Amino acid sequence: xxxxxxxxxxxxxxxxxxxxxxxxxxxxxxKAGYIIFxxxxxxxxxxxxxxxxxxxxxxxxGVLFAPEDFKQHYSLANATGVVPFSRLAEKFSQHDPDMLxxxxxxxxxxxxxxxxEVLQLINQDHCPQGETTGLSTHE
Numbered sequence: 464x465x466x467x468x469x470x471x472x473x474x475x476x477x478x479x480x481x482x483x484x485x486x487x488x489x490x491x492x493x494k495a496g497y498i499i500f501x502x503x504x505x506x507x508x509x510x511x512x513x514x515x516x517x518x519x520x521x522x523x524x525g526v527l528f529a530p531e532d533f534k535q536h537y538s539l540a541n542a543t544g545v546v547p548f549s550r551l552a553e554k555f556s557q558h559d560p561d562m563l564x565x566x567x568x569x570x571x572x573x574x575x576x577x578x579x580e581v582l583q584l585i586n587q588d589h590c591p592q593g594e595t596t597g598l599s600t601h602e
Contacts, residue, residue: 482507501565511562523555523563524572545576 486507493500499513513519526537527546539546539554552560567573 499566499569501562501569511559511565513566519558519566520570523558523567526554527567527572546573 486502489498489500489510489512490502492498499511499516501511501513503509503511527539529537531538537554539550548560548564551563555563564573564575568575
């Protein structure tokens, strides 16, 4: 079962060679709930299409939010709920970490923290040296 696809990997003929048509189609399928379309505002061709959102949600959220006594539990976050980007990338190496952040943000399960000073304040002992991005998970 394919979970993720980038527009480059899909072999969908474009109607009249119009990339806008594909973009609008993805937007409509997203609105209808058939797919999750994670748009890259800088370059639409680098956007993500999540085909099996339930499977990805189960896989990622099962790890991020599983209680300690569950076999799926893997401690990524510290006591404040901050997950350093590097730990997310390490645990889910089969997925693009940038896509995971956008995917989790889409469902409002997390938000990105880019401010190094804030990260240092709330993540003193758990933020790897030089880490500039973290996720605040909403537990």
